[in-house]
Amino acid sequence: MAGLGTVGTGVYETLCHNHEILEARANIPFLLKKVAVKNPAKKRSADIPGELLTARWEELVEDPEIDIIIELIGGTTDAHRLVRAALEARKPVVTGNKALLALFGAELFRLSAEKGVPLYFEASAGGGIPIIQSLQNSLICNHINSIIGIINGTSNFILTKMEQQGVPFETALKEAQRLGFAEADPTLDVNGKDAAHKALILAMLAYGTPVTPDKIFVSGIERIEPRDFEFAAKLGYTIKLLVVIRHHEETDSIELRVQPSFVPETHLLSSVNGVFNAIAVNGDIVGETIFYGRGAGKNPTASAVIGDVVTAMRELHHPEHHTGFHPYAKPLRIMHINETKSPCYLRIRVMDRPGIIAEIAGILAWHGISISATNTLDGEPDAGGVMWNDLVFIVHTCPWGRLQAALAEIAKNPDIGSDPAVIRIEKFHH
């Protein structure tokens, strides 16, 4: 094992604590042979024998008695070198490194296939939730219509807090940091990038085709306000940061994006609160399935890593039977975000004067966008005493690109404030 941070410590402790149950069930004896860490002399919470530690991850690859490598270093430099070296040396790798697979997945899956050495990554998307192995095994006969998920616990905790207590984003974020659910630098969690990494992994697995990070459109939750939740509730929705991966049969292309979205209260995903994650997989044979659980954290992630280690042990002498990432289809086209369609919620700050609604409605109409509802939310005067209100528009299904063109034109009006908030309305149909 390389890395003895939070997850590495969880793996070590669980291997000790549940050793008996694990060996009886797995039916294969196994031994943690060596643990590579940056500084073997450092004092650690885990009571790990000093002789297991080494400062060189290369030793794991070189040691002929080591069959399987667990990569928990994190980051994309040493981790990348280690995974490459292990696969080259024909040692199966277990990793939970989502950034690594999002950035270098295409290369590493290709190397894994070339060498016939499996790469296991259950912990890389959805933490303890058995989504990867389910896609690889039980759901194997399904063409995946869509995967729609809440796969960032920090942002879901913040949105839940905002909804339930009516507090602004910053307050909810501070609470998340206080409770240890958000890091000091929460950027990747709240801007959707972390969810995007996981989305890329799920899309690659579902469609057997490499996807590079530039193909996914990402926006975060920083601009959501408590009043958006109020308006959503009136219409029977809540707001979640959704990963949407959806196959469009008519164009044989994939919609791939991370965006804050209205989720109908009738859909189970709307009830996924706090740090929990949930992933809805719609397969052509199985129909809708949903997987729910803790998507991060020491023990849930360790659970997934150990599950993979056992699978790696079972498949050690017959890696050709691993149902991992197998390119099976002609490369699919990823839709440009501008081609994707849905109804949307728009919140636009405007100066309180007659005619302003008509002007905005006129521009939307000129772009062929129909309005299904509109409302004015009371605003506040600015420093100069000018009154600004929030206008809300619900627009019917239209292409994202067309809406952006309309919004760009609307933004030219000097009586309209900075960037409007745009939240997609997710329909969950197929």
Added chain:
Amino acid sequence: MAGLGTVGTGVYETLCHNHEILEARANIPFLLKKVAVKNPAKKRSADIPGELLTARWEELVEDPEIDIIIELIGGTTDAHRLVRAALEARKPVVTGNKALLALFGAELFRLSAEKGVPLYFEASAGGGIPIIQSLQNSLICNHINSIIGIINGTSNFILTKMEQQGVPFETALKEAQRLGFAEADPTLDVNGKDAAHKALILAMLAYGTPVTPDKIFVSGIERIEPRDFEFAAKLGYTIKLLVVIRHHEETDSIELRVQPSFVPETHLLSSVNGVFNAIAVNGDIVGETIFYGRGAGKNPTASAVIGDVVTAMRELHHPEHHTGFHPYAKPLRIMHINETKSPCYLRIRVMDRPGIIAEIAGILAWHGISISATNTLDGEPDAGGVMWNDLVFIVHTCPWGRLQAALAEIAKNPDIGSDPAVIRIEKFHH
């Protein structure tokens, strides 16, 4: 494959329809060699070549070119003989037969272990939901604290209908039959027996210990009335037919039962509606996970069967590595229902006269049972003009046996109607 009913037809059609995707992902060529049916001459919806059909299931076992047997006959006579014969002949078996495993699981799992020939049963509990493989693989390092689930779609459809439309049990049942969600004889679905079969399978898998059907306490939903939902809603609950499998560490015993239960609206299981199933698995390492999907039906069940077939193919030449049912613990004790504890909801029909509440409350108190709330629901006069009301009591956590003793005594009072409705209140804590 033996059996070409609903699920068998689904398997055949899916193998044809998704053949390409399946072979590419599974990376193993495979062939459906023979299909045993009762009457090969019968006209069928599936467009299956006549030369594949045979009337003798024994041929599947005898044919040296057949490696894996899929048992979809149903019932527990021929199916039992076939599975036994296949395991004896060292041919791995895939089955979705919950009654077979509930009744003969202990025997068949023992035979499978003795012969070193795996028995796969993903489709036997939860239909298309990948619960079995998840317990066997991804969650393998977890000690299972509890499994709490909604695993009968027919009864869940009826309860959902009753809750959402306020209709009585019989009306909801008729609607379920009209839509094909309930069979002409719905007994096993509404009395909890079908859910109990699946619960036995899950318990055996989770705790690695054989469990016989007499060890599980089962009650059904036949006596639930719309007014129970109204009262539940007032307290923030809904009513579901829950399977409860819970390990009690202090006594090292397992609570194992199927009973209608109040489920808090804050828990995701309360939002599982219609024919959908959901299973909440709480593991000591992973925490709470929930698996949701279609628990029955042609295609969802076929999806699970084919997932197992692929696993069986992968493990064909190294069955020793199958993480199936491995007894790993000392035999656990199943708690008698009378030892299990929870708060409860009681609805008791009583004659409308002064003092009746005090009498019932007195008997409960004498048995050491505390009342946390009580209410009178308006009733109707009987044929003789005597007015009968429904009294509702919510009682604090107490042993089931003690509550039954109190109810037996209460029932002796001639002013009290037939059997009271008792619904447990599920707390979901650990």
